[in-house]
Amino acid sequence: MxxxxxxxxxxxxxxxxxxxxxxxxxxxxxxxxxxxxxxxxxxxxxxxxxxxxxxxxxxxxxxxxxxxxxxxxxxxxxxxxxxxxxxxxxxxxxxxxxxxxxxxxxxxxxxxxxxxxxxxxxxxxxxxxxxxxxxxxxxxxxxxxxxxxxxxxxxxxxxxxxxxxxxxxxxxxxxxxxxxxxxxxxxxxxxxxxxxxxxxxxxxxxxxxxxxxxxxxxxxxxxxxxxxxxxxxxxxxxxxxxxxxxxxxxxxxxxxxxxxxxxxxxxxxxxxxxxxxxxxxxxxxxxxxxxxxxxxxxxxxxxxxxxxxxxxxxxxxxxxxxxxxxxxxxxxxxxxxxxxxxxxxxxxxxxxxxxxxxxxxxxxxxxxxxxxxxxxxxxxxxxxxxxxxxxxxxxxxxxxxxxxxxxxxxxxxxxxxxxxxxxxxxxxxxxxxxxxxxxxxxxxxxxxxxxxxxxSGLSVDYGASMLVAKEGNAAQQGDGTDVSASRVRGKQELAKKVLMGMRFPSFKVLNQSDARPWHFQERLKSDGRFRLIVFAGNVLSPAQNERLNAFCGALASSTFLKPHLYTNIDVLTLHSAKRTDTELLRDFPEVLHPFDEHSGWDYNSVFVDDESYHEGYGDAYGNYGVDRETGCVLVTRPDQYVGFVGELGGEGFKEVERYFGGVLVGKGG
Amino acid sequence: MxxxxxxxxxxxxxxxxxxxxxxxxxxxxxxxxxxxxxxxxxxxxxxxxxxxxxxxxxxxxxxxxxxxxxxxxxxxxxxxxxxxxxxxxxxxxxxxxxxxxxxxxxxxxxxxxxxxxxxxxxxxxxxxxxxxxxxxxxxxxxxxxxxxxxxxxxxxxxxxxxxxxxxxxxxxxxxxxxxxxxxxxxxxxxxxxxxxxxxxxxxxxxxxxxxxxxxxxxxxxxxxxxxxxxxxxxxxxxxxxxxxxxxxxxxxxxxxxxxxxxxxxxxxxxxxxxxxxxxxxxxxxxxxxxxxxxxxxxxxxxxxxxxxxxxxxxxxxxxxxxxxxxxxxxxxxxxxxxxxxxxxxxxxxxxxxxxxxxxxxxxxxxxxxxxxxxxxxxxxxxxxxxxxxxxxxxxxxxxxxxxxxxxxxxxxxxxxxxxxxxxxxxxxxxxxxxxxxxxxxxxxxxxxxxxxxxxSGLSVDYGASMLVAKEGNAAQQGDGTDVSASRVRGKQELAKKVLMGMRFPSFKVLNQSDARPWHFQERLKSDGRFRLIVFAGNVLSPAQNERLNAFCGALASSTFLKPHLYTNIDVLTLHSAKRTDTELLRDFPEVLHPFDEHSGWDYNSVFVDDESYHEGYGDAYGNYGVDRETGCVLVTRPDQYVGFVGELGGEGFKEVERYFGGVLVGKGG
Missing domain, CATH: 3.50.50.60 (FAD/NAD(P)-binding domain)
Structure with missing residues (x-):
């Protein structure tokens, strides 16, 4: 022809x-x-x-x-x-x-x-x-x-x-x-x-x-x-x-x-x-x-x-x-x-x-x-x-x-x-x-x-797959297609109102560094990146600080995830201590707000669930159903749907790594 | 040269x-x-x-x-x-x-x-x-x-x-x-x-x-x-x-x-x-x-x-x-x-x-x-x-x-x-x-x-003049320039929190016709028009209805103002009855929502102080300090500063006409 x-x-x-x-x-x-x-x-x-x-x-x-x-x-x-x-x-x-x-x-x-x-x-x-x-x-x-x-x-x-x-x-x-x-x-x-x-x-x-x-x-x-x-x-x-x-x-x-x-x-x-x-x-x-x-x-x-x-x-x-x-x-x-x-x-x-x-x-x-x-x-x-x-x-x-x-x-x-x-x-x-x-x-x-x-488009609930770490029969939750390879199971009970398979809901939070209120969803831009959302909990509690440090230490040194960090996986933090009692550089590990030698610290990644001066109180921890003391960790896909919920700490990090292992291609040596 | x-x-x-x-x-x-x-x-x-x-x-x-x-x-x-x-x-x-x-x-x-x-x-x-x-x-x-x-x-x-x-x-x-x-x-x-x-x-x-x-x-x-x-x-x-x-x-x-x-x-x-x-x-x-x-x-x-x-x-x-x-x-x-x-x-x-x-x-x-x-x-x-x-x-x-x-x-x-x-x-x-x-x-x-x-720029308070119908010495309230010609005096007590000389403050109100919430100030566009804001009060009360009709009848037939209506003076209404108890075409005189033979009624000029579904309650009458039963009438200048406050009814209309008489050029025969 x-x-x-x-x-x-x-x-x-x-x-x-x-x-x-x-x-x-x-x-x-x-x-x-x-x-x-x-x-x-x-x-x-x-x-x-x-x-x-x-x-x-x-x-x-x-x-x-x-x-x-x-x-x-x-x-x-x-x-x-x-x-x-x-x-x-x-x-x-x-x-x-x-x-x-x-x-x-x-x-x-x-x-x-x-x-x-x-x-x-x-x-x-x-x-x-x-x-x-x-x-x-x-x-x-x-x-x-x-x-x-x-x-x-x-x-x-x-x-x-x-x-x-x-x-x-x-x-x-x-x-x-x-x-x-x-x-x-x-x-x-x-x-x-x-x-x-x-x-x-x-x-x-x-x-x-x-x-x-x-x-x-x-x-x-x-x-x-x-x-x-x-x-x-x-x-x-x-x-x-x-x-x-x-x-x-x-x-x-x-x-x-x-x-x-x-x-x-x-x-x-x-x-x-x-x-x-x-x-x-x-x-x-x-x-x-x-x-x-x-x-x-x-x-x-x-x-x-x-x-x-x-x-x-x-x-x-x-x-x-x-x-x-x-x-x-x-x-x-x-x-x-x-x-x-x-x-x-x-x-x-x-x-x-x-x-x-x-x-x-x-x-x-x-x-x-x-x-x-x-x-x-x-x-x-x-x-x-x-x-x-x-x-x-x-x-x-x-x-x-x-x-x-x-x-x-x-x-x-x-x-x-x-x-x-x-x-x-x-x-x-x-x-x-x-x-x-x-x-x-x-x-x-x-x-x-x-x-x-x-x-409304908000009742969409995607079934279990390698992208959605929820319980149940993957074929039955979808249209029958087999998407069960490489599945992991998250812990939905740690974020009772952020359901895996549904879009990440939005509540008002404040930027830790400048106190500006944001709808948290505004930070989940369509730029092709997954988001690792660290609900850091009460970072001023020594026990919680230890769990956060264990998680962040593992994250910063992961052979599999490190090549993907920031470029393919954005890291956002939401903590529950008082804003005015906490300091970005003192209370949060560097992996949560990385330093750049040309432009200094990242001031746009750590947020707090606290009252604003002009736009009320989002009560994000309450609305997301996350424990204010112990927090959790959560992954959203690039389309804002929730892929994974799990716990902080070194063991929790391994589950996050397993989730991404089923989705992303390994880049490490 | x-x-x-x-x-x-x-x-x-x-x-x-x-x-x-x-x-x-x-x-x-x-x-x-x-x-x-x-x-x-x-x-x-x-x-x-x-x-x-x-x-x-x-x-x-x-x-x-x-x-x-x-x-x-x-x-x-x-x-x-x-x-x-x-x-x-x-x-x-x-x-x-x-x-x-x-x-x-x-x-x-x-x-x-x-x-x-x-x-x-x-x-x-x-x-x-x-x-x-x-x-x-x-x-x-x-x-x-x-x-x-x-x-x-x-x-x-x-x-x-x-x-x-x-x-x-x-x-x-x-x-x-x-x-x-x-x-x-x-x-x-x-x-x-x-x-x-x-x-x-x-x-x-x-x-x-x-x-x-x-x-x-x-x-x-x-x-x-x-x-x-x-x-x-x-x-x-x-x-x-x-x-x-x-x-x-x-x-x-x-x-x-x-x-x-x-x-x-x-x-x-x-x-x-x-x-x-x-x-x-x-x-x-x-x-x-x-x-x-x-x-x-x-x-x-x-x-x-x-x-x-x-x-x-x-x-x-x-x-x-x-x-x-x-x-x-x-x-x-x-x-x-x-x-x-x-x-x-x-x-x-x-x-x-x-x-x-x-x-x-x-x-x-x-x-x-x-x-x-x-x-x-x-x-x-x-x-x-x-x-x-x-x-x-x-x-x-x-x-x-x-x-x-x-x-x-x-x-x-x-x-x-x-x-x-x-x-x-x-x-x-x-x-x-x-x-x-x-x-x-x-x-x-x-x-x-x-x-x-x-x-903030919000404490600016312009002095008395032909544009601001407030009490006091015009020269002392300004820089000494004589601007006292053609002055009228409004009745500040009818809108206690909308001060003549200051910018019209903004609260949430609803469009009567489609229930959409607006910040009222959003309706005061910089298009060169004065605004006659009719606080119509409780339009379902017979006595108030009579006062509103008297005012609107005089407005619709004023030789001086009619040539300026809508082109140089926009008319906005805010009433205080329940939105769902009132109907635009039944309860409001035509001058407040004029008919056009090509495009039908005006649905964007009558508003109500009532609760919204999604954006709370503005309590505009309370915040403007206007009586919910008897209302008032108010003029804003094209720059949103309040020029005049007066009462409804036929007598009230005469004061509005006097205010504009000191400001606008007569167009009538």
Whole structure:
């Protein structure tokens, strides 16, 4: 197929697709210093609309990269959910108010922002950090994939098992056709991406093949398909999305509403008596996103609805019926689309630890829970550092198996939840307790509250593996993949509220050297490093001082760990004595605040659980469930998930060393 | 002097000097849409070092422009002050710890950041908002100034009393010479700006005059001299700086210290027994600024010290003596300078309400209190909106007199404080209570704490004028300037803790429409608008509802105010009923949340004093000292200072109208 003149090049990681999952992957590649490429078949001009709710966990992740503040500042903040149901007279009325997210779980709440802005934050970040430079190559799509099976198990630096031919499109070829909306203006729509539309990838490839010089060959060590629900990468691998569609069709409108509906700036779930359901998602700049059930559009014999029936006018008309007696109209429409609800999950998330799938390529579901973009980004957030550390020869290739084990399980849980929830949302409200074909509004509310915790992203609990030193059956806690090699068992009881497998929670602590308050999680940046968090306890007690010194002495002299210290393993300390009774240079071993001959002592690694002048008291030891006298030691992975909990002292250090022995490559003599 | 070909142009406001005061002025011109120019005699390459502490009030001001978050994120945060004095054995030891700023006054604390970054934030802001575009013209300096006295009292749109000839320098001419530091490296110094150096402005003018085509003539309506302690503008006007220098010489070093001094990341005031005093200001990126008393350098017969004696080596040697027995050295020095302490204040801040002086041009003092840049920016923050509104014909020219009245008084207070404080800091510590020539460390601590409140910028209290409707003698409360025309008297007792003349304090409130918590001050943006803040009280009480309706009815139909509503006077409401018991469209008159036919209702103007889900309870009515039942009405100026407090109801409205009648130009038929 390839003519002799086709250019050929190599890269470490090839990313297909530059949506949120692909960009998150590229961000990790940038932070880890990996030679990566990222290509997308679309041109640049499709930035309107699309998914836009940001979970608390996604904001924590953005903060770890350093741009949560940009999202927080620009976004609309959703605070409260109002539920509207038919009253006894059949007219909708507000039945409940609940907080939009559970209180106290995170320092962030849920916000809503245009996906184009989120992609902008990623692009700026990638530009700032990538060396070698990584920039999204648009209007480029893969045409063929071959994998040299004989090289797959060889993860050495010169092994490139993957060969991909890429095609370069023109701007025009890469711009999807827009549906006419019937009233002559040029509102952008997302129907080309909807699951009501056919995929156009094969068509694009055909178009580009007739041109000379539009092809190139890339050889890669690893490849990640972030190429959406129609994933070309998934099809090459022969993997399936399993699940089935429903009959429920929903429309989406992004408009500036003109309305007397009182809760238009709240997130609302509205069930009308017989006209269907609607969700209100208030956005930035007076925009509101409306998800509107289209009761009058039904799938045909093929199982798919005729998309030509759907226009902004049919959608707003449906909304007007649902919200009656309130009035709603608009002058400005920013974007619209429609979709058919269905839940599907991929049979495989990886092939031989060489080609990986992330995001919509391996899970699709209804968009209303604000899950799609978030779970997709979090797939890539889970995979990126693992790939980065393996490419650099720092971590063992075996850790790559935990990607499918951890993320396919999350996708399965998500799909199961969404299956139940979307039926409750699309169903007709029960008239009374005898109305068995209707949906009980009490059940719906319960599901909504449960769904909110799920949708926070904070309930994710990764199973046991070489990366998570917890008890139990590793296969059962994941998706069945075998990740039990090199496992160690930590001592969860030493940090009762910092659960191995879950993300490290955040409380306020003070820097010992300058008394500045920090949310402890702010110190866990996404720079590819594990963190050894030393809960040093009461360092002024002689017995505890002895245990701390024993631990630190072993750490400073470990043949295995020393080459990884600070470069691959950051060391953070949190003690529980009074700040003003302790001194950095007197009370803490040097390994906890290393000296540099050019810039002096490290003043940014030792923290204290004490009261601040201006920002209250975090009570971190209490909130982490750690004994204030004896402390403990804890390891977080580069993605802030807790890998290990154990004890201080010389014996405790050996367990830490065993944990890292299962994960990192030995560098010592 | 001007040859026939000299180009000539007009602008509304000409700003001389692009330091913090000049840039603040330009920021206001950008936000008000004024045709302004800003010129600076220096080239672009002098961004190291210089003043860098940001007061709480400065951060509130940055937030009103929208870039406090950038400063907050990059800066070092100072939390605690440690005081070190000689113990009984004459060796220094830590005697006290106090919070760096008073607790509870502001949502910000004091931070430290390179002045170059702060100037960058201003430049980005000016670029984003200015229309017509404003950009700093560097290497340009004024050569002559003439004022047409016959036009000065004519503030109409075509009156340009000011004529200035500008000279354009080359990059080389505009770059100040750097002092050799004696050890061959190229550390940048600030000696060319120090009061130990001669001014070079006349020299620069002479150099540029020999060139052809380097001159231009600008005719301006108003001019602001932000051109530093040697102010050329001030000299043209014939105004003086009054005051005198001391014998105290201090050096400044910006270094990454290598030291065993325990509090190197705290702000420290160190008095040694007999080697002089030192202040530690921790900065970003491991830098520390040291202010070091140079006991061994004395002024000569001219009253000025010989600056050739001062090098980084002499300065660090002095620091080593003061900090002994602790060691301090450095490998990296970022910048250094030296200065002779003196306090001086300008005799006049304005000439005929046409030419104004701001910043170091009218007040100089010791830099250690972190006051210089802050007070300079706040001068311009006071003047900028007044000039902007007068140029646009919105406000009466008489308000320009309040600039000198308000800011010269602040400068006088500052200089008086600094006079006392710097003598306490530079004096030898008393050995005991009998040592009368020594400084009592208890007195020093008291002065330090008092100085901290002063240095927060939050104790500024502007006197009575047409802009501040408080009781008392306007001349006595200011600097003596007559600003008593058109005064009204408000009713301070209706808002006991929101004092007329002081900045509007901030507490958490919720948006009625979406329940989002805001610091109320965040809604008071620097966009050139006054704010009418309606404390609506308990809107569910029929009696209160009647008073609110009477006020709003009068407001909506006022011939004088209606043309100014929303464009020049923003309307914000804060009520005290339960959020969930009230509805925006049902309980609040339309004038408080106006309808727009293209974008519907305004959902961002009505707030409630109620509990939030995630961010506690602001108790705004309690903290503002306003009655929860009956409320009040309040006016803030465009700079967030409180101008008026009065009552609701139809009679109350008349007082509001009278206040604005003294300030704004009538637009009605």
């Amino acid at each position: 390839t003519v002799p003149s086709t250019p050929e090049s190599k890269c470490d990681v090839l990313i297909i697709g530059a949506g949120p999952a692909g960009l998150m992957m590229a961000a990790w590649m940038a932070r880890c210093g990996i030679h990566a490429r990222i290509v997308d078949k679309r041109s640049t001009k499709i930035f309107s609309g699309q998914a836009d709710g940001l979970q608390m966990r996604s904001l924590e992740i953005f903060d770890s990269f350093g741009f949560a503040d940009r999202a927080w500042k620009e976004a609309n903040h959703m605070i409260e959910i109002c539920m509207w149901n038919p009253g006894a007279d059949g007219t909708i009325r507000r039945s409940d108010r609940i907080p939009d997210v559970p209180v106290g779980l995170s320092r962030f709440t849920q916000i809503v922002l245009h996906q184009g802005r989120i992609e902008r934050f990623f692009l700026d970040h990638i530009k700032k950090y990538s060396d070698p430079p990584i920039s999204v190559e648009r209007a480029v799509l893969p045409e063929s994939l071959s994998i040299d099976e004989t090289l797959c198990d060889n993860h050495s630096a010169d092994s490139y098992p993957i060969k991909v031919t890429l095609r370069h499109l023109t701007e025009e070829e890469a711009t999807p056709a827009q549906q006419s909306n019937g009233n002559g203006n040029d509102v952008r729509d997302g129907m080309f991406r909807s699951n009501l539309a056919e995929d156009d990838t094969d068509d694009l490839i055909r178009k580009s093949q007739v041109k000379e010089g539009a092809a190139e060959v890339v050889r890669a060590k690893y490849m990640v398909g972030c190429d959406g629900a129609h994933s070309w990468t998934r099809r090459q691998l022969g993997f399936q999305l399993e699940g089935e569609p429903t009959d429920f069709i929903w429309g989406v409108l992004d408009v500036i509403p003109i309305t007397d509906f009182p809760d238009i700036r709240m997130r609302c779930a509205v069930h009308s008596a017989s006209s269907g359901s609607l969700m209100v998602i208030p956005r930035e700049n007076k925009l509101v996103r409306l998800y509107i059930q289209l009761n009058e559009i039904k799938p045909d014999a093929s199982g798919r609805a005729d998309r030509s029936q759907i226009t902004p006018t049919t959608i707003i008309t449906a909304a007007q019926k649902i919200l009656s007696p309130y009035k709603i109209t608009y002058e400005y429409c920013d974007w619209w689309t429609a979709y058919q609800i269905g839940q599907r999950v991929g049979t495989n998330f990886d092939s031989r630890s060489r080609v990986f799938l992330a995001g919509d390529a391996v899970h699709t579901h209804s968009p209303k829970a604000g899950q799609g973009m978030n779970v997709s980004m979090q797939d890539a957030f889970n995979l990126g550092w693992k790939l980065g550390l393996v490419v650099k020869g720092i971590a063992k290739p075996e850790i790559l198996k935990t990607y499918q084990s951890e993320r396919r399980r999350v996708a399965q849980d998500l799909i199961n939840f969404d299956h139940k929830f979307s039926r409750l949302f699309s169903g007709r409200p029960a008239k009374d307790v005898m109305d068995e074909s209707g949906v009980s509004m009490a059940d719906f509310k319960d599901a909504f509250i449960k769904g909110n915790l799920f949708a | 001007t040859v026939p070909s000299t180009p000539e142009s007009k602008c509304d406001v000409l700003i001389i000097g692009a330091g913090p005061a000049g840039l603040m002025m330009a920021a206001w011109m950008a936000r008000c849409g004024i045709h302004a120019r800003i010129v600076d005699k220096r080239s672009t390459k002098i961004f190291s070092g210089q003043a860098d502490g940001l007061q709480m009030r400065s951060l509130e001001i940055f937030d009103s422009f929208g870039f406090a978050d950038r400063a907050w994120k990059e800066a070092n945060h100072m939390i605690e002050i440690c005081m070190w004095n000689p113990g009984a054995d004459g060796t220094i030891r830590r005697s006290d710890r106090i919070p760096d700023v008073p607790v509870g006054l502001s949502r910000f604390t004091q931070i430290v950041l390179h002045q170059g970054r702060i100037e960058r934030f201003f430049l980005d802001h000016i670029k984003k908002y200015s229309d017509p575009p404003i950009s700093v013209e560097r290497a340009v300096l004024p050569e002559s100034l003439s004022i047409d006295e016959t036009l000065c009292d004519n503030h109409s749109a075509d009156s340009y009393p000011i004529k200035v000839t500008l000279r354009h320098l080359t990059e080389e001419e505009a770059t100040p010479a750097q002092q050799s530091n004696g050890n061959g490296n190229d550390v940048r110094d600030g000696m060319f700006r120090s009061n130990l150096a001669e001014d070079d402005t006349d020299d620069l003018i002479r150099k540029s005059q020999v060139k052809e085509g380097a001159a231009e003539v600008v005719r301006a309506k108003y001019m602001v001299g932000c051109d530093g302690a040697h102010s050329w503008t001030r000299r043209q006007l014939g105004f003086q700086l009054e005051g005198e220098p001391t014998d105290f010489i201090w050096g400044v070093l910006d270094v990454i210290p290598i030291t065993d001094f325990p509090d190197i990341r705290m702000r420290c005031a160190v008095h040694s027994a007999s080697s002089g005093s030192l202040m530690v200001i921790p900065r970003e990126n491991k830098l520390v600024r040291l202010y070091i008393q140079l006991n061994e350098i004395k002024p000569d017969a001219s009253g000025r010290a010989d600056r050739s004696q001062i090098t980084p080596t002499t300065i660090i040697t002095a620091a080593q003596k003061i900090l002994s027995p602790y060691k301090i050295t450095y490998e990296y020095c970022d910048w250094w300078t030296a200065y002779q302490i003196g306090q001086r204040v300008g005799t006049n801040f304005d000439s005929r309400s046409r030419v104004f002086l701001a910043g170091d041009a009218v007040h100089t003092h010791s830099p250690k209190a972190g006051q210089g840049m802050n007070v300079s920016m706040q001068d311009a923050f006071n003047l900028g909106w007044k000039l902007g509104l007068v140029v646009k014909g919105i406000a009466k020219p008489e308000i320009l007199k309040t600039y000198q009245s308000e800011r010269r008084r602040v400068a006088q207070d500052l200089i008086n404080f600094d006079h006392k404080f710097s003598r306490l800091f530079s004096g030898r510590p008393a050995k005991d209570v009998m040592d009368e020539s020594g400084v009592s460390m208890a007195d020093f601590k008291d002065a330090f704490i008092k100085g901290n409140l002063f240095a």
